Amino acid sequence: MAEKINDILSSWGAGRNALLYGPPATGKTRLISELFEALRNRPKSDRGILLDVTNAQTPFSRPELDITIPLPAKVVWTTFHQSYGYEDFVLGLRPDITASGTSLKPWSGVFLDAALELADPDSEYCSVVIFIDEINRGNAARIFGEFMTxxxxxxxxxxxxxxxxxxxxxxxxxxxxxxIRRPSSKKATIPEGFTFPKHIYIVATMNSVDRAAVPIDSALARRFDRIEMRPNPDVLASHWRLEKAAIAAANTDNWESLTPFETAYLLLDRLNVAIASNLGPEFELGHGLLTPMRATKVDDSGAEIPVEEKFAWRSLAKAWDDVLFPQLEDRYSGRPDQLLELLHVESPPPAGDFAWALRATKSGAITARTLAPVRVSELDIDVIKRSFRWLTM
Known part of the structure; x- marks a missing residue:
């Protein structure tokens, strides 16, 4: 995360906006949440070392994160959606009802209000940062209008x-x-020939998979530095305290001995390689889909202890039923044979029950080429273990 924050700050320092893009659950919203907090309370940097020769106990320390924009910065968060419009982001007219009648009065949206904030001589802020979550969930070209310039x-x-x-x-x-009415209950006017202030910065997120989203056009896209957020199984290794180097590739000799966390790590890696090959890397599954799996829990005394292996397997199965498999079905819609191949339906383990099978039919005239419905989390624990371990192959 620290590296991506540095990328965003570098873009701002170069006079560019930043766009985080990638599949869901790759940490985009979490990253801008951390940056949001960093602008309020500057954290330590992961780069550089300070030496204090007067401090014998801890002479070395990290410097504060180098923020490349003027501080203090006002931070504003907004989310685009299908009913979000120019009136919300730039300028809208709202009815003002008085004793003498009703009239329409201008109200500043998020972007214009940022400009009015920096034009206010009484403002305490030197810059404004606008966080836009899900920028392609709304019609971004319409929302920005002429202010895209x-x-x-x-x-x-x-x-x-x-x-x-x-x-x-x-x-x-x-x-x-x-x-102009402002959201802060203040009012402002602007002079003719008013120029847009320099120190307004935007960081946005974009889901690369969502088919209901509106693609952003090239005129808008070229005004952002794109920062890719890819699925990263190593985040899971850290989350579960696994030694990455100790995770061996699944093979015919070791697959039956994989732990639930090694299995989940290898499973996500295999699924994403297959998805990237079949559909493209933008359709991969984010590592955040498996972070609800916990390797430890807190007991009654407050101590942290490992979870039972049976609980971990059930947790993986529930994540599969509720999140992973529905996304696989969506991605492989119209490609049933590729999904069957991905799940090893026609090449199950050499012995024992397997979770996935072709749907049975009593009609000899029809050959089923679709999965039998199943909730893996409701199967026997041995079937769960065998099935997920086999999927890592």
Missing amino acids: FLDFDYREDGSVPLPVPLRQLVYSEGQSEE
Whole structure:
């Protein structure tokens, strides 16, 4: 996570916005949550060492994380969705009811309000950071509108070609706009020819798999540095306190002795290699789908102890039933033979029951090429062990 945060800060330092993209459960939202907190309370960096010769006990320490934008920074979080619009992000008109009648008054959205914040001489902030979760869940081109231009730092204040903010919805008088209501209950006006402030930064997340999402167009995409978030089984190894180097590839000699956590690690790795080969890497399964599996628990005395192996196998089976397999079904929709091959349906273990099989039919005229429905978590524990271990092969 620290490396990705440094990538985001480097993009901001170069006058660019950052876009985190990848399959679900690869840590995108968690990463921007950590960055959100880092801007409020600067953490220690994972780079560099400070030497304090006056401190004999702990002479070495880490410096604070190098934040490449002016501080203090105001941080704002928003999530795009299908009903989110220009009125929410830039400028909208809302009815104002008074004794003399009803009129429409301008209200600033998230992006314009960031500009008004930095234009306010009484503001305590030197920069504004906008976190946009699920940027492709809404129609981003419509949401930004003409303000897409100001994602490019060249067209902002102190840029190479600063442009005036085009707010034709506002009424101007004597060089000043009408009052704009802000979410903070403040009011502001902007002068004619107002240029967009420089120190407004955006980091967004984008799900590369969601078919219901709206693809972002090239004009918007080129204004972001793309930072890929890939599935990383090593996160699971750390989460379960496994020695990565000690995890051997499954083979005919060792598959029956794999622990539940080694099995889960190898299973995710094998599934993702197959998915990347069949469908493309953007369809892989995120490691976060398996983090609910816990290697330890806290007992009544408050001590941390390993979970029972039986509990771990059941936990893997439940994650499979509730999360992993539904996503596999979605990805392999229309490709039943590839799914059957992925699950070794026609090449089961040499002995013992196996969780997955072809659907039975009483009609001799039809050859079933679809899976029999099954909830693996409800099977006997020995079948669960055998089935998942065999899937790692």
